[in-house]
Amino acid sequence: MSMNVLKKIFLSVLCTVAVSVAAWGEELVSAVLPIADPYVLFYEDTYYAYGTSRADGFEVYSSKDLKSWKRSSRLALSKEDSYGDKWFWAPEVYYVAKEKKFYMYYSVEEHVCVATSDSPFGPFVQDEKKPIREEKGIDTSVFFDEDGKAYLYFVRFTNGNVIWCAELKDNLKEIKEETLTQCIEAAEPWELVFGKVAEGPSVVKQDGLYYMFYSANDFRSQDYAVGYATSDSPFGPWKKSRKNPLLHKVEELVGTGHGAPFLDRTGRYRYVFHAHKSRTEVNQRNSYIIDMSLTGEDRVSIGGGLIRPEVVK
Incomplete structure (x- = not known):
């Protein structure tokens, strides 16, 4: 085949791609979704993704299909509207x-905080620029129960990274200190490969049973992984599954963890999580979405249908 023919074929392919991109009105910005500690909110037929990525606040991405995401031109939360000015980690957003x-x-600065907004895009603002608790803590997640009570799950540095729970007051900005209860501590062999860390909690409830998903090991470890535990109460005691770890090294991805379950528009569970940039580099960590099945205490699985989100404009 002559060089001229090859050139014509190459130009034809380029034109086809250009027409396709123009037809969809989207241009690829990034082949990965560059956030760690991800969380997905589904609200009014749109998905919103939040995560750890910047030193001065949080970005927000939106999507209709979980594959193509658009980054908002403004931060969802900036340090000017928050307590603290560094170490902005692991945001989760709920519509009340x-x-x-x-x-x-x-x-932020290893203190748990809450901010509010009229829009999932933000701006999120703290009415009072102070943390929920004076003691250090990270990795907040909220579970809203059927009786109207809300529970805050977060990590305290009590013996390594340990997951605790407390009931939130009606204003959703303070906890009832007398309800503070320890939930999950790293103790199993798979949880102790690198450090004594249990973090990134998320709780869902089905058929009267509470399921907590959490990550173990230092996030820098390639063996960072996800497990789950069950309980008859939002406070526990929590029974760890014998199937753990539930998510550990997917395809070529390592350092898989600190995710959160969510329901897609069909009512099916998915799980969003982050992984290392590559097998040789940890950061920038990127986020992925995978299928999740929740059909009983011993019938929980995460796997299959891996989505590799990309950023478009």
Whole structure:
């Protein structure tokens, strides 16, 4: 085949790609979704993704299909609207219908905080620029129970990284200190490969049973992984599954963890998580989405249908 023919074929392919991109009105910005400690909110037929990525606040991405994501031109939360000015980690956002507001729980300077907004895009603002607790803590997550009570799960540095729970007051910005209860501590062999770390909690409830998903090992470890435990109460005691770890090294991905379950528009569970940049580099960690099945205490699985999100504009 002559060089001229090859050139014509190459130009034809380029034109086809250009027309396709123009037709969809989207241009590829990044082949990865560059956030760690990810969380996905589904609200009014749109998905919103939040995560750890910047030193001065949190970005927000939106998507209709979980594959193509668009980054908002403004931060969802900036340090000017928050307590603290560094180490912005692990945001999670919930829509509270009775307040008609969005609540973002996150940590900054190793203190747990909450900010609110009228939009999932933000800006999220703290009414009072102070943490929920004076004691250090990270990795906040909230579970809203059927009786209207809400529970804050977060990590305290009590013996390594340990997951604790407390009931939130009605204002959703303070906890009832007398309810503070330890939930999950790293103790199993798979949890102790690198450090004494249990973190990144998320709780869901099905058929009266509470499921907590959490990550173990230092996030820098290639053996960072996800396990789960069950309980009849939001406070525990929590029974760790014999199937753990539930998510550990997917395809070529390592350092897989600190994710969160969510329901897609069909009502099916998915799990969003981050992984190392590569097998030789930890950061920038990137996020992925995978299928999740929750059909009983011993019938929980994460796997299959891996989505590799990309950023478009």
